[in-house]
Amino acid sequence: MLKQNLQLKLSQKLSPQQIQLMKLIQLPTQAFEQRLKEEMVENPALEGGKEDEYEADEFSSDDYDEYDEYDNDRIEADDINIDEYLSDDEIPNYKLQANNYSDDDEDKTMPFAANVSFHQNLIEQLNTFILSENERDIAEFLVGSIDDMGYIRRSITDIVDDMAFTQGIYTDEKTVENILHVIHQLEPAGVGARNLQECLLLQLRHKTPTESVDLAIDILENQFDAFTKKHYDKLLQKYNISEDQLRNAIDQIEHLNPKPGGAYDNSNKAVEHVVPDFAIKIRDGELELTLNGRNAPELHVSKDYQEMLQSYKHSRDKSTAQKDAVQFIKQKLDSAKWFIDAIRQRQETLFVTMNAIMHYQKEYFLDGDEAKLKPMILKDIADLVGLDISTVSRVANSKYVDTPYGTKLIKEFFSEAMKNDQGEDVSTIEIKKILQTVINEEDKKKPFPDDKLAELLKNKGYPIARRTIAKYREQLDIPVARMRKKI
Structure with missing residues (x-):
């Protein structure tokens, strides 16, 4: 049986402009600049830099009725008020805001050399060994x-089978083992190991033999389990040595690299430069906040597009092609207007949010003592500025602020609160710092x-449960007591 009924439903739908704004807010400065370049490529009606004669205004939404770009109804070209898209204003409002970045400033960049990858470096080292064609193929595999990290995590049997099925290289485990010994001679020392024990032993065997090196090799070969569990009394008794001798051997092991491949990658990785989105300075005992001027670029609507509209306005015979062109121009002009307006809103949102954070943590920014960081969660700032928690999160995420005490990640200023023995709320950052000091x-x-x-x-005045201590210790990447033991 069919039934027909009427149902009312209230739902919230974000407009394309709102979605665009949210995406712009969460971008840090460098990513934001890249997004600007992409938009200018996609929208020919949008231009950057200064104009010689005049510039278009922001096309205020009060001047014309906005339309939904997803609406299927076509707006006739004759219904478009061309005058609303033309302006005699000299400078748009958003360009009158303070800007601490001048076009005269040189945007100095550092050239980086092309890096050779970790695996390519190993392949090049193989050229120093005399290998047959088949051995070379096995070595490259x-x-x-x-x-x-520099490890081979697969068994020799699996490697032999894989070479046969995928590369058509037929060999046996003994041959692969022999070639693996060649791999173990490559730099960095320890590369090609199948486990941590083998990795450390390979590095020790690259060292000049001494009493402490020989003892360290013996310990890793025969007492690896006792060493990893730090049963030093057992090792002293086993080898009948003094504490100084054992300490020297352990010192040799502790100076080895458990991730030889990782060390190579880190040393050859291009340096990433952090561009602060904000700057906080202290002037006459007061905090001064500035937004990076590169967050407020000079954008305007293309004069060519305005001239196209002007030509259409004065033409008597309007062809179908001209009407279609006006439809296209209107769409691009609207898109340019929305984008420029989104930049302005992004600028305001970033500044207002960071200003609230700065005043909330005023004691810290004036002094630089992390113990003065107050407990602060996203909701605290959201309530102060009247924005949604998700918006504050987008501002804090991946954004940096240049302070008198270094460049800081904004989200690091947020922390939960805990009660001390005085009943006062203290930041978990302060507690972690004290825990770190005690350890x-x-x-x-x-x-x-x-x-x-x-x-x-x-x-010390911080009543904290043992399980909370364990949680903070793990967050600080501090091992358990047994693993912190030293002889």
Whole structure:
């Protein structure tokens, strides 16, 4: 049985302009500049830089009725008021705002040399070895099996089978083992190892033999489990050596690189320059906030497009082609207007939000002491500026501020609150800093377990549970007490 009924439904739908604004807000300065370039390529009605004679205004929404670009109804060219798209204003409003970035400033960039990849470097090293064609193929396959950390995570049997099925290279495990010994001679030392133990041993064997190096090799070969669990008493008894001898051997091991491939990648990676989105300075005891001038570029509507509209306005015989052109021009002009307006709104949103954060954490920005960072969550700032929490999150994410104490990631200023023994709210950042200090000052021969750390922080006025200590310790990337032990 068919039924027909009427149902009212209220839903919220973001306009394309709102979506565009949200995407622009979350972009840091360098990504924002790239987005500007892309928009100028896509929209010929949008131009950057200064104009010689006159510039178009912002096409205020009060001057004409906006339309939905997704509406299927075609707007006739005769219904478009051309005068609304033409303006005699000399300078648009958004260009009158303070800008701390001048066109006269040189945008100095640093050229970077083209890097050779980690695997390509290993392939080039193979050229120094005398290998047959088949051995060379096997060696290159083994190099291709090395991950970015420098390890081969697959068994020899799997590698032999894979070469046969995918490369048509038929060999046996013994031959692959022999070629693997060649790989182990490549730099950086330890590359091509199948596990951590083998990686450390390869590096030690590259060193000049000494008493401590030989002892370290013996420990890794025969007492690796006792070493990883830091059973130093067992090692002292096993080798009948002094603490100084064991300490020297352990020192040799601790100076090895457990990720040889990672060290190569980090040393050859192009340096990433952070461009702060904001700058905070102290003038006469007061905080002064500025938005990076590169966030407010000079954009205007193309004069050529305005001239096209002017020509259409004065032409008597309007052809179908001309009407279609006006439709296209109107669409591009509207898109340019929306984009320029989105830049203005982005500029205002960034400044207002960061200004609220700056005043909320005023004591910290005046002094630079992290202990003075107040507990602050996204909702605190959202309530102050009257914006949605998601908008504040977009501003804080991936944005940097240049302060008198260095360039900081904005989201690092946010933290949860905890009560101290005085009943006052303190930032978890402050507690983590104190925890870090306590661990740094502990006796490494007898490091504090988590329950002892909880007791020490309680004595300092921070009653925290042991499980919370464990959570903060993991967030600070600090191992458990047993792994912090040193002889």
